[in-house]
Amino acid sequence: MNSLIIFATIVGCVLAQRGAYKQVQPGQPIAILRQSQDVNFDGSYQWSYETENGIAAQEQGALKNANSAEPAQEAQGSFQYTAPDGTPISIQYVANENGFQPQGAHLPVPPPIPEAILRSLEWNAAHPEPEEGVRGGFRRQ
Numbered sequence: 257m258n259s260l261i262i263f264a265t266i267v268g269c270v271l272a273q274r275g276a277y278k279q280v281q282p283g284q285p286i287a288i289l290r291q292s293q294d295v296n297f298d299g300s301y302q303w304s305y306e307t308e309n310g311i312a313a314q315e316q317g318a319l320k321n322a323n324s325a326e327p328a329q330e331a332q333g334s335f336q337y338t339a340p341d342g343t344p345i346s347i348q349y350v351a352n353e354n355g356f357q358p359q360g361a362h363l364p365v366p367p368p369i370p371e372a373i374l375r376s377l378e379w380n381a382a383h384p385e386p387e388e389g390v391r392g393g394f395r396r397q
Contacts, residue, residue: 298322299329311337320352328353 286309293303299319306312315333330352339345347360369377 311335317351 302316304314313335317331
């Protein structure tokens, strides 16, 4: 949980340094318009902030499967800022046992899988290779 909070804090600091919504001179302080944080005894938490130059971030998280052999921290949140070229950047994310999973309109997406490859994958799934050591349906002796 601590590493997730540290990661989120670092992301927020980086975004705060890179944001350019309101033109500010180097060294000029940027006001925090609102900020809140809450940490509970059960491991759940939430935090949020917004600055005068258009940077905003929020996150909430909780401990999943706390009484199991493999407890996991799960968090979800978002952040937004304006890139130096004026592009608005907005990310929504989930972070859990499956890793950090961001979503945003500006993030690159892979091209679609070609039809021939899709047909090949379907054929492979329908015709699995025989087990190793099995020839013609009979096991070697």
